[in-house]
Amino acid sequence: MSDRDPADSAAPRTPGLDFIRQRITQDLAEGKNEGRVHTRFPPEPNGYLHVGHAKSICLNFGLAGEFGGLCNLRFDDTNPVKEDTEYVESIKRDVRWLGFDWADREYYASDYFEKIHDCAVELIRKGLAYVDSSSAEEIRAMRGTLTEPGTNSPYRERSVEENLDLFARMRAGEFADGAHILRAKIDMASPNINLRDPALFRIRKVEHHRTGSAWCIYPMYDFAHAISDALERITHSICTLEFEDHRPLYDWCIDNVTLPSRPEQIEFARLNLTYTVMSKRKLLELVRDKHVNGWDDPRMPTLAGMRRRGVPPAALRDFCQRIGLAKKNATIDVGQLEFSIRDELNRTAPRVMAVLRPLKLVIENWEEGRVEEMDAVNNPEDPSAGTRKVPFARELWIEQDDFREDPPKKFFRLAPGAEVRLRYGYIVKCTGVVKNDAGDVVEVRCTHDPNTKSGMPDANRKVKGTIHWVSAQHAVQAEVRLYDRLFKSENPEEAGSFLDDLNPDSLDVIGDARVEPSVAAAEAGSRFQFERLGYFAVDPDAAPTKPVFNRVVTLRDTWAKIAQSEQAARS
RNA sequence: UGGGCGGUCGCCAAGUUGGUAAGGCACCGGACUUUGGAUCCGGCAUUCGAAGGUUCGAAUCCUUCCCGCCCAGCCA
Numbered sequence A: 001m002s003d004r005d006p007a008d009s010a011a012p013r014t015p016g017l018d019f020i021r022q023r024i025t026q027d028l029a030e031g032k033n034e035g036r037v038h039t040r041f042p043p044e045p046n047g048y049l050h051v052g053h054a055k056s057i058c059l060n061f062g063l064a065g066e067f068g069g070l071c072n073l074r075f076d077d078t079n080p081v082k083e084d085t086e087y088v089e090s091i092k093r094d095v096r097w098l099g100f101d102w103a104d105r106e107y108y109a110s111d112y113f114e115k116i117h118d119c120a121v122e123l124i125r126k127g128l129a130y131v132d133s134s135s136a137e138e139i140r141a142m143r144g145t146l147t148e149p150g151t152n153s154p155y156r157e158r159s160v161e162e163n164l165d166l167f168a169r170m171r172a173g174e175f176a177d178g179a180h181i182l183r184a185k186i187d188m189a190s191p192n193i194n195l196r197d198p199a200l201f202r203i204r205k206v207e208h209h210r211t212g213s214a215w216c217i218y219p220m221y222d223f224a225h226a227i228s229d230a231l232e233r234i235t236h237s238i239c240t241l242e243f244e245d246h247r248p249l250y251d252w253c254i255d256n257v258t259l260p261s262r263p264e265q266i267e268f269a270r271l272n273l274t275y276t277v278m279s280k281r282k283l284l285e286l287v288r289d290k291h292v293n294g295w296d297d298p299r300m301p302t303l304a305g306m307r308r309r310g311v312p313p314a315a316l317r318d319f320c321q322r323i324g325l326a327k328k329n330a331t332i333d334v335g336q337l338e339f340s341i342r343d344e345l346n347r348t349a350p351r352v353m354a355v356l357r358p359l360k361l362v363i364e365n366w367e368e369g370r371v372e373e374m375d376a377v378n379n380p381e382d383p384s385a386g387t388r389k390v391p392f393a394r395e396l397w398i399e400q401d402d403f404r405e406d407p408p409k410k411f412f413r414l415a416p417g418a419e420v421r422l423r424y425g426y427i428v429k430c431t432g433v434v435k436n437d438a439g440d441v442v443e444v445r446c447t448h449d450p451n452t453k454s455g456m457p458d459a460n461r462k463v464k465g466t467i468h469w470v471s472a473q474h475a476v477q478a479e480v481r482l483y484d485r486l487f488k489s490e491n492p493e494e495a496g497s498f499l500d501d502l503n504p505d506s507l508d509v510i511g512d513a514r515v516e517p518s519v520a521a522a523e524a525g526s527r528f529q530f531e532r533l534g535y536f537a538v539d540p541d542a543a544p545t546k547p548v549f550n551r552v553v554t555l556r557d558t559w560a561k562i563a564q565s566e567q568a569a570r571s
Numbered sequence B: 001u002g003g004g005c006g007g008u009c010g011c012c013a014a015g016u017u018g019g020u021a022a023g024g025c026a027c028c029g030g031a032c033u034u035u036g037g038a039u040c041c042g043g044c045a046u047u048c049g050a051a052g053g054u055u056c057g058a059a060u061c062c063u064u065c066c067c068g069c070c071c072a073g074c075c076a
Helices: A019-029 A051-066 A085-098 A109-125 A136-142 A160-172 A221-231 A241-256 A280-288 A303-309 A313-322 A334-348 A558-570
Strands: A038-041 A070-075 A106-108 A129-132 A181-184 A199-203 A217-219 A236-240 A264-268 A271-273 A330-332 A358-363 A372-377 A387-392 A395-399 A419-422 A427-435 A441-449 A469-471 A476-483 A507-515 A527-530 A534-538 A548-554
Touching: A019 A051, A019 A236, A019 A264, A038 A051, A038 A236, A051 A070, A051 A085, A051 A236, A051 A271, A051 A303, A051 A313, A070 A085, A070 A109, A085 A303, A085 A313, A106 A109, A109 A129, A109 A160, A109 A181, A109 A199, A109 A217, A109 A221, A129 A160, A160 A199, A181 A241, A217 A221, A221 A241, A236 A241, A241 A264, A303 A313, A303 A548, A313 A334, A330 A334, A334 A527, A334 A534, A334 A548, A358 A507, A387 A469, A527 A548
Parallel strands: A038 A070, A070 A106, A236 A264, A271 A330, A358 A441, A476 A548
Antiparallel strands: A129 A181, A181 A199, A199 A217, A358 A395, A372 A387, A395 A469, A419 A427, A427 A441, A476 A507, A527 A534, A534 A548
C-alpha cells in the first residue's frame, strides 16, 4: 500500500517541483492525512551536524513552512553507546542557527521507549516477533547471503508465552548483553535482507544519556523510527537513499502494530561535496586525531565550523535550495557553495580595507604629519549602509602583491614609473623603491597627484588599476587566518585513506596583517569584505587588543586566472 | 550472481497525455566599473548510458545490453 505507481494516479502533476513536493502536492489534492503536512528532522546525537544535514533540515523544515505544516526536531537516540548530550546541545544550536524553529516539538525516541516496548509485546502476542537465543555469529550465519536465502532460527517457533516471559526478563535485566534478542518474524527467504527477521530489541546494559539506567534493552532503528513517526503523526518521513531497502520493513512495522497514523517514507539523495568528506566517522576521526582544531574548525564542513568561519546561514539555505532534490547520487561542486556565500555576503557585508602582507608606501610629496580623512562607501550594493571616514597619511601599507618591480603583462598595479589609484584616495605614481641588503623591496616611494581625490576635477582620470591601502600610523595589527580546502582531491575518499589526502596548506595564519581602525573592535561573528581580497569574519579568539579574522571565502579573482593562464602559456 | 535505486551539457537539475532539450553553477566573449568585485548583455547538449524497435514524430513507449550506488550491524 505504500508502493505508489505514479502512473496510476489520476491526480494532476505539478511540473517544475522536485519529486517530493510533487508527491506532497498530490497527497494534499487527494485529501490524504486530513490535509496535514508534518515532517521531522531526526538526527542521532552521536556527532555534529554538517552541510549534508543542512540539506535535510532545509528540506524538512522548508516543506513544513511551504505547505502550512509542522516539522519536529526528534533525536533518534536508540543507541546509548554512541550518543551524548553534548551532541544534542550542538544539534539544537546548529538547527536554530540555520534559521529554523521547532517550537515546543523537541522529541526524543527515548521518550517513547515504553510505548515501543509495548509495540514489541503486541507483535509477540500476534506471533509476529520472537526471542532468539542464538549468538550474533549464529544469527549472521543463518541470515544467508545476497544470493542465498537464510534459514529459520531454531528459536523461531517459541510459544507466545515463552516469548513474553523471555522478553520481560530481558527487560528486567536477567540476561547479559547478547544472550537474547527480540526479532520480527517475517521471512528468512526474502530477497530483501532487511526482512529476514530483523532485530527489534537488543540487550545493552549501559547508561543512556537521557534515560539513565531505566532500560537495559534498546529498540533498533527500524522499529523505533517507524513507531516514533507514527506517534508524532508524521505524514512524510523523509530520509536518505540507503534506507530505501528498509521501506518495506518500515511499512511492516506500521502495518502490524496499533498506531495512531500511517506515515510514508520518502527517500532522497544525500549531499556530497567535492573536496569534502561528509561521513560522521571520518569527521570524528579528524577531530579526535587532531587533524583539525575541533568540531568547529572553520575548515570543517560542520555547521559549527561554517558558523565560526563566518558563513551566513542564509547562504547555506540558498545553497540547499539551489542544488535541487532528486534520487541521483550526486556530488556538488564546492564552487556552488562558494557562489551562494559570495552572493549573500556581496549584498550584506560592509566593505573595509585591510592589508594582509604589508609593504610600506611613502608619498614623497605629502607633508609629514598631515592626515586627511577620506570618505569611503560602506557597501556599493546597499546605499543605506552609508559611508565612513578612513585616515590617509604620508606612510601607507599596501599589499605586497600589488607591487612588482618587474611587472608582467596586464599587471594593472604599482610598478616603477606606473600610476595607480589608491582606493578612495589619490592617484599616485611610483618613483622608486628602497631595498634591504638582501635585495628585497622594503619600501615603495611615490608621489601623489593632489587633484585626483574623489570629487576633484582630475579624479576621473583614467588609470589602469585601483589598489587598497591602510594608513601606517592608524592601522591596527590583526591576525588573519586564511583557509583553503581541507583535502587535495575532489574525492578524498577515492583511494587509500582520506587522511593521506589532507591538504597541508589548508590553514595559513598571518600574524601581522593591518586593518583600518573602523573594524578593530568588531564583535565576534561580524562579517566584512576586505576590498579586493575576500570576505572575512571576526573569530571568537579575537581580543580587544588584537582582532582575529577568518577568511570566509575569497572574491572572484579574474587576475589570478589571467596570471595562471599566462604562466601556463609560458611553460 | 539475489533484491532495491539511479544514469539528460564539466557540476547540479527541469522535462509527467510522445510533438521536436528550462534554469543555476562553472566556463568563454563583450559592455560598464575608483573592488581585475558586483552588475549587464551574448555564447555554451542536433542531443538525453548504448544498441535495436514502434511512430509522421521518442529523453519520454517496447526490447536487449552497459555503467554507477545501496543492502548480508544485536549502527543509524
